[in-house]
Amino acid sequence: MMDNGMKLYVVGFGPGSANMMTLEAQTAILESDMVIGYTAYVDLIKPLFPGKIYNATGMRQEKDRVQMAFAAARQGQTVSLICSGDSVVYGMAGLVWECSEAYSEVEVIIVPGVTAALSGSAVLGAPLTNDFCVISLSDLLTPWEKIEKRLLGAAMADFVVALYNPASSKRQDYLARACDILLKHKSADTVCGIVRNIGRNGEERRILTLSELRETHVDMFTTVFIGCSETKVIQGKMVTPRGYKDV
Amino acid sequence: MMDNGMKLYVVGFGPGSANMMTLEAQTAILESDMVIGYTAYVDLIKPLFPGKIYNATGMRQEKDRVQMAFAAARQGQTVSLICSGDSVVYGMAGLVWECSEAYSEVEVIIVPGVTAALSGSAVLGAPLTNDFCVISLSDLLTPWEKIEKRLLGAAMADFVVALYNPASSKRQDYLARACDILLKHKSADTVCGIVRNIGRNGEERRILTLSELRETHVDMFTTVFIGCSETKVIQGKMVTPRGYKDV
Known part of the structure; x- marks a missing residue:
């Protein structure tokens, strides 16, 4: 475990309603300064967690999103990269690990969720x-x-x-x-x-x-x-x- | 939707810790009078939700458990039948539907969870x-x-x-x-x-x-x-x- 405070959560938030998220997913987003995700997912999550910095990008911009998330975490912000359903099943977790070698000082935490x-x-x-x-x-x-x-x-x-x-x-x-x-x-x-x-x-x-x-x-x-x-x-x-x- | 108050939740509670349950799963158990499950699962959940009536049975007693759950629900108790992980994936939901025809006045609600x-x-x-x-x-x-x-x-x-x-x-x-x-x-x-x-x-x-x-x-x-x-x-x-x- 690293304790430099550089933390990137990869959060599966389930179908989109607050009651189908796990407590772990809610806590990760609440603890985060910045929430990053595909536009449609940010639209679902933003009303549930006001007061965060949100960064939304479009489809096919997965790599940009992951690099933006690592860069922000390296600057000391706690970041949640959000995925609908689960964070691994067709989610961003695989790409996060693929990009993680360039940001080895950032602690990555995968938060599972209820997939479709x-x-x-x-x-x-x-x-x-x-x-x-x-x-x-x-x-x-x-x-x-x-x-x-x-x-x-x-x-x-x-x-x-x-x-x-x-x-x-x-x-x-x-x-x-x-x-x-x-x-x-x-x-x-x-x-x-x-x-x-x-x-x-x-x-x-x-x-x-x-x-x-x-x-x-x-x-x-x-x-x-x-x-x-x-x-x-x-x-x-x-x-x-x-x-x-x-x- | 039935509104006779006869309710059976089939709850997937995830791996076993409170923070990996969904809010929907927690609410279902909190709302229930009786919680029924396999012995090892009841041991996990009981400390998290004290003050419920618990009924635990052993392995290979799945049918007894489901019939006990329906019988209690028909008597007006709100019941949660609990499964580790998800309630459908190798869980009790299938058997509940198979037995449901004899208890058609009971409303069945399947609550998904984070499977292994x-x-x-x-x-x-x-x-x-x-x-x-x-x-x-x-x-x-x-x-x-x-x-x-x-x-x-x-x-x-x-x-x-x-x-x-x-x-x-x-x-x-x-x-x-x-x-x-x-x-x-x-x-x-x-x-x-x-x-x-x-x-x-x-x-x-x-x-x-x-x-x-x-x-x-x-x-x-x-x-x-x-x-x-x-x-x-x-x-x-x-x-x-x-x-x-x-x-």
Whole structure:
């Protein structure tokens, strides 16, 4: 542990409401002089923690954000770099470690948070009560061929799948392409669920089959769940049993 | 929404410390008259929330616990059924929905929490900053053949893998068996990490290769992480990059 006061928290704040943050995440932001994040995330957090210095940058400026955070921490400010959901799962923590060698005097503390696979599950019922995969459909940073291979592996091994970034304005047909791959090894009747604006105003949920999902338009605020062969609908909820009932 | 006051919260309380619970989880337990859970979890939570009625039962008594919870809720008590980590991921939420049809007058509210894949990641560095799988090595409720198929699928598709329940007194060699399957498609040098007692007294972490992991003894308080082909060690941390640095 370093005690020079140079501290950088990488904070996963969950879906965006105060009650879905951990106390550790709240304490980190309260203790910070400066809060840095993607514009949309700063807009969510600013009203909850007034009186901080906020620095927001746009998408694709992740490296600038991390370097700004380290530079401020090195000047003696306590900094929170904020991520929605968890700070590791498609968050900034990996990049922070990649850049950390140039700022070794700064203490880095990773603060985990409730990622959309978990908060979305709670809305849908209990889709992830057995082995599961999390896959992002964004091919900005991962080649599409690798994403296809992971979808195919997940379908062959009968995992429940949570899809992040299922669409964007430039990737309108990616969810349909993903469904086509999953349909090679999963039944068209597989129970699926979509959740939009988890834990925020306008939260929406829908349960549907994999073949219906293939024809469904979703946006970047949506998380998609595809069941395994055991997933079923109980009382309108998407539920993957784990066998406890038969013990 | 029902308003008869019959409420059952299924609460994921995270690793066990108060500061890693969400405010929503804390509020649910504070609002409850009765808290029900597995003995070891009740021991963790009881000191944090004195003045509640606690009911603890042992392992393999999941169905009893759920029925006790529904019965108490139907009698007008507000009940929290508690799970470590998340309430859906290998938690009680699935079984609650399976039993819910007999208690349709009780309102069920699933409260998500920080599962060990996330809290363990924060301790190790950032292993899950790309697509990942969560697999339990317990074959109490899932046939070992199915677990093997998932390990193989995960290795073939180059996922990062988080292993839950990697061992028990009766399953001493399961981690070695899992490593043998992963080694069919992952390099012996693959970066791995183990975390024990996450967020609790005596927390331990270790970073090692997949071939070293194969020879390592772990217990049921341990979560195991196996990297993908891109995972590396940076400043003693296990980090899976996501390409932001090269943008």
